Amino acid sequence: MKRGEMSIQQMKSPSRSLQRLQYSGCVFEPYINLANAIVSVAADDYRTALEENNTELQKSLERFFYSNWYNVLTKVEPDAILDRIKREFTAKQAIAVQ
Secondary structure, three states: OOOOOOOHHHHHOOOHHHHHHHHOOOOOHHHHHHHHHHHHHHHHHHHHHHHOOOHHHHHHHHHHHOOHHHHHHOOOOHHHHHHHHHHHHHHHHHHHHO
């Protein structure tokens, strides 16, 4: 490994700085905005994966929603997000069939 490079294990582990900001009560708004944006894009991608019946992408995103990284980004239960997206998708399909 070259000087200054991170090992694969280091890249996979969440940032200590972000964890410190998140749990110390000193969370700065830009970090919250970034975390919310990451989760929002993942939710949008999951919605698209359902619409396109892309099961590979669905599984990949489900792994993200149940990952340690997701838990660093938000305290929202992943089931709450995934269940809501699935209910919306099911309702949208039911309307389209009528």
